[in-house]
Amino acid sequence: MDQLLAMRAFARVVEAGSFTRAADSLDLPNATMSKLVRELEAHLGARLLQRTTRRVTVTPEGQDYYAKATRILRDLEDIDSSFNVARGSPRGHLRIDVGGSPARDVLIPLLPDFMARYPDIRIDLGVADRPVDLISDNVDCVIRGGPLDNSSLIARHIGDAVMITCATPQYLKQFGVPAYPEELRNGHRLISYMSPQNGRAMPFRFEHDGNRIEIKAEHRIGINESNAHLAAAIAGLGIVQTFAYAAHSAIRDGSLVEILKKWRPPPYPFHVVYPQNRHVTHRLRVFIDWLLERFPARISCG
CATH class of the missing domain: 1.10.10.10 (Winged helix-like DNA-binding domain superfamily/Winged helix DNA-binding domain)
Structure with missing residues (x-):
């Protein structure tokens, strides 16, 4: 044996x-x-x-x-x-889980730099907005946005994403451009992000001069995956709140228009999370250090 x-x-x-x-x-x-x-x-x-x-x-x-x-x-x-x-060359296998939008728009575009720095580290990347069990799924770390509710995990803050509210020019021409958040309750079509944890629609959040407002109006469509959530807005289905980094290309080419700029939502925190009872290997340590170096600037654009 x-x-x-x-x-x-x-x-x-x-x-x-x-x-x-x-x-x-x-x-x-x-x-x-x-x-x-x-x-x-x-x-x-x-x-x-x-x-x-x-x-x-x-x-x-x-x-x-x-x-x-x-x-x-x-x-x-x-x-x-x-x-x-001692050899200065971390090696081995890293299993990382990340949501759809930060995977597509942030982590994957940055990964060539990491792979060039650490050619002996192999990565398995799980991409989904749904939560994973780090222990049973044998995941080394997850990159997640939003509040954390599991005290048995260690979390390192890796940056805050800028959030914006936007819609297509065609939608705004048909339904009008809201000047204040409360106007979203009156005849506008909202595209809600449905929490993968509990299936509930996330409220639209706004902040201006220290005042915070939450809009929980009935949504026209709810979607539980971040890339599809943005795609629904680009398709003209309604108004969406999303990450500025994710909508950057659509804003630049005119597919989407930012609205309520003075009422941008509060910054959205991102963390890298790993189990507290699991040894932090050299390869995981260099990955976390690299995230702290490269991730914040990428998600804070906008």
Whole structure:
């Protein structure tokens, strides 16, 4: 038995909650994962996992072994990282999750710089506005905008995005140009962003001279993905609040027109988030440092 590989396999099953997801994250066949865990249990003389057709449950002995095994695995990674640091060449695999709009308009255009600086780091990029479970999905970090509500995670603030309100010239010609936020309640068609976390429409927010207003008028259409949300505005379906960096091209070519400029929404914070109980590898540390250097200027345009 390869005890180190068996320990890693067992730890991933615990974190992922299933053999299938754990096998995918380690790029191993399901049968190999099961065999490794069985051999580890036989070696220890203890049942670590209770398996049923529907789920995997960790036994008390398994919980104790997991806590001790993960400490050893983190120590081994520390040793590997120290040699990478000494060579000045971080290497390995980073799994990053990011929303649709910041992926398309911010992170991906910047990535050639990161890949040139760190050619030995491979990246798997998950792109979706839906939240992910960093532990069970085996993600190293996520880049997310908006308020944070999970205190079990570590978050680093990486910048604030400028928000604007806009619509097509054709829409404004048909329905008129609102001069004040309250006018959005009267006959205007709103395109709401639907929160992937709870499915609720995000209110339209405005700020001017310290005064803040929220408009929760009934929307004409609601969309839960940021790129599609902007596309709906460009298609002339109504008024949208979106990131200035995302709408920049459409504003420049006249496809969209910014309205209520004096009432721009408050800045929208972005964070890079990672689990507090997971070791921060050299490759993750340099990625976070790079984000802090390059991300803020890109999202604050407008």
